[in-house]
Amino acid sequence: MNIIEIAGIPGLRVAVASTFWQRLVGLLGKRRLAYDSALLLVPCNNIHTAFMCFAIDVVFIDLTGTVVAIYPRLRPFGIAVAPGAYACLELCGGAAERYGLAIGQRLASPDTAIRFDAVHQSSDGQFT
Helix, strand or coil, X not given: CCEECCCCCCCCEEEEECCHHHHHHCCCCCCCCCCCEEEEECCCCEEECCCCCCCEEEEEECCCCEXXXXXXXXXXXXXXXXXXXXXXXXXXXXXXXXXXXXXXXXXXXXXXXXXXXXXXXXXXXXXX
């Protein structure tokens, strides 16, 4: 996974999980997620937080990059679903509010993030 930036959220470091195994592992095993870090799961329209150690904000994005659902502070063993979503942005708890994210807001298209990730192989994508 590589670190990218998503238009509309300045200063947020986003790792892209676009393979089956990257999406399967996701944030499992992490003790925390830094306030300025996130994980973009592509494609993804549902997630669970089983066996996680901390709450996360879950932001679902459609193919155009529009926010279609937000689940703030989803606790461990929770489930979040957004049938019209194409990608899921996982942030630390409270980050969606801090960044002012709202349903209907336009961010970068998830496909743009994947293309950027495939071209730029400069970072290790590790969370702090």
